[in-house]
Amino acid sequence: MSTGIEPGDRVGCTYAGKELEGFYITERDGKAVIKLDSGYNLGIDAKILTKLRTQAPRPHSAKKIEQDESLPQLSIVSTGGTIASKIDYRTGAVTSQFEADDILRAIPGLAKIGHFSAQVPATILSENMTPAIWRKLASTVCDEIKKGSRGVIVTHGTDTMAYSAAALSFMIETPVPIVFVGSQRSADRPSSDNVMNGLCSAAAAVSDLGEVSVVMHATTNDDYCAIHRGTRVRKMHTSRRDAFTTIGSDILGTVDYPSLDVKLSCSAARRKEEGTEPVLNDKLEEKVGILYFYPGMSPEVVEAFKGYRGLVVMGTGLGHTASGCIPALRSLVKDGTSVVMTSQCLNGRVCDRVYDTGRDLLNAGIIEGGDMLPEAAMVKLMWVLGNESDPDRVAELMRTNLRGELGRCTPNGL
């Protein structure tokens, strides 16, 4: 390749007995990718390319969006900007500067619901999320509410969205809705769920809701979104739009599309009186783990958590592990690890008083996790251990419902 070919440059070569011309895009698996004038890309040996001319990168079409100041003040807090992202081969860069304008351009219609300010506490893939970033996210959200935001929309990758929603549920006592939203199908496709999810999340953010929630497609249709409680929601499908499901309770409400009518259930916490300050308690103990029990699991796996302050076990059925693992668990508890039992069944409540193994586990000092989702229990344990050191107080808090994560009764029909 003649030197100095940059993405976006006009290049040419002789191939298949023809003069080919196009834009150089990038290098891929040892080939130069060029875009022909027909719009097709093809991969070609870089050595045969000649640069024809440098293409000056066109300025990003930065049309300013007019915002209506009379509408409710809303905040968009982005952790990665996925909902508005797209490849920019011409400049070779991904949109790095995230502003309210970017998302308002990506989702026309938002500007009719509120006037927005935007914050970007992190730009990461959601699988790279950490408790440290949860804390940064929580304080950013809290600051936005203190500045007068009437609702906060958190755009987030869907993979670990449920963990982050649970984390913020515990860390912030919020007077206004904090709504997590994302998209399962990328924003660069005409069929993306980003527009409907985005608009529904904004409708939830101006509604009477007063807690941390996740708003995503409720069905495979573009008909309505479900509002899920942050401590009760789980991603239950790798790719479908309606991947997010509330487990063990009813959803908090729905947002119809395209009318954007919000209906809240009576169990949803309501918005507090205007002017109520949010309370931030962002202490988290990070040395907490989660362990998925499986038949034949060696006690060594349990022992690997030695030194951890907390461990959530995903047991079988009503909350069991093999008897052979119980001594290792007993020894963890004895050394000061709080061990909470949840179930791989996800649906239903653990009960370690039915079978001998369960009783043995209780005797070993494990804490029954009730009907908490394993991930919510883990985040809760981090938060409880961040605030409490007395094992008995920890156990008591783990058995107490704090943010709707734990039901006293298991409802019919769910």
Added chain:
Amino acid sequence: MDYEKIGLMAGIEIHQQLDTAEKLFCHCPTTLRDVDERCGEFKRYLRATESEMGEIDRAAEEEMKKQDRIYTYYAYDTTCLVENDEEPPAPMNPEALGLSLTLAKMMGMTPVQQVHVMRKLVIDGSNTSGFQRTALVALNGILPAGARIESICLEEEAAQRVEGDTFSLDRLGIPLAEITTGPDMRTPGQVKEVAAYIGMLLRSTGRVKRGLGTIRQDVNISIRDGARVEIKGVQDLSLIDEVVRREALRQQNLVEIAGELKKRGASVGEEVVDVTDLFKDTGSSILKRAKCILAIKLCGFGGLVGKEIQPGRRLGSEMSDYAKKCGVGGLFHTDELPAYGVTAEEVKILKDRLAAGASDCVILVADTKKKSECAIGQIKKRAAMAFDGVPEETRKMLEEGSSAYMRPLPGAARMYPETDVLPVDISGEYWDSLELPELITNKEKRFAGEFGLDESLARQMAYSSKAGLFEEAVSKGVKPNLAARTIYSTIRELRRDGVSTGRIRDEEIIELLLAVERGSAAKEAIPDILRAVSTGDSVSAAMEKIAPSVSEEELSAVIAGIIEDRIDFVKEQGMRSLGPLMGVVMKEMRGRVDGKVISEVLKKELQKVL
């Protein structure tokens, strides 16, 4: 028409469904279904997105004008989450890629070194994702007829429209080879010839889908002072030359209209006038019902809007097509009024209201205010284009070969890389390993020469999807003529007769033909035996039932009996009675014995009594 004089240039794009086991980007079968077999449906919106160059495709933008863009999709137990746009695509089907490269090799093309899958933006609802996945696989070939092949792309088929905005997902994702020729054809006849030749090449692979809708031709046409127009969806090869003729005519007429407009100093009126009140008591039910009727004056357009530009189509029809993008039913123009319940009096009042003279044309649209305003905007746009002659457009073919406007020609902005599919390298070894199938035209010559089939049977057999079965039967010892007549004619006659010939397996046909060759079944019994096989009998059971084999003694006994009954006649006619008796015996044996055998035995028996 002198096509050279008007500078006709035409090229074609052929879309052929490939007969692969699985779809292009998922593992579902490539089976078409009846809509009544659907097991679910869902509804989605689509919206135009920017290309990676930051532009919105003009064709997609036009589609966004449609107010209500919710689409319904039917799903089946043979479709999956990939068709539903609920799961990332599987890697590109290697069978389809191999087949498209085989086609490329047949046309002397060069494969690309690395295939990149693109998303071609299509937001008319025919793709759940809002794009059609497509990849350029080979470049630059040539046909014996002289036409250049510019490219072959491997694409996924779109969903089939059931009606309105409802689509069926069974067809979505079937692999399509898109073969694009250069704009090298100069007459309608050449277009037809090239299309037929490419069709023959495709069928020579024996691995393309057959039947209505499995092959579609798009034709690109322009004349010297016209513009490139793409006419989509020519399914019937016999109409392709007519489509070219009519488009050349349309372009010529539009060019003439442009000249006339300029000569007259025509212009498109700026002012849109609400004339709803004028038609309060009209006899036209459409106008009477309408919430809002808007009118616009086209100065100097009088007589030209109603001028026929190709059979059944006027400039007014073109404007109407543009207006329909806004969801209105159509338009009225004063070149065709009074009519449709609108009186001469009403036309006069209308023209007065708009201060329109005899050389002007007034256009009316009637619908909701929003739709009418949108439609008037579109009409203004199209009327302004009339000064330039022919707009670049994508059009759809109408029944007789005329065409209607669909959308502007899409540009490169509709292409976006498919980030979910990895590129595929085409190695030299792989390309070299691809074997070329025998061309049907060569096969036809071989069938006539080597096997002695007559010309028309050789041709029919070569083009038939059962050519392979024919060759197999011959190689196993069946006489070519018997094989060809059974496989081609007999089966076809049975099918026409309502027999489910699809249930007869190829091995069964060969088994039967071999039995005939051995003499254990008579040629005459073939149709009846096949009929029985189609209902589930084995070949041997069917033979036993229809034509149990007859020993020579049995045959002699039967023949002796027949002679006995007609002994006077036999005595009188002597050996001349052979002919008449032959018919009697044949009828009696109902195809259980070959005619030649009967004739021999009959001769022997006659000699005995004479």
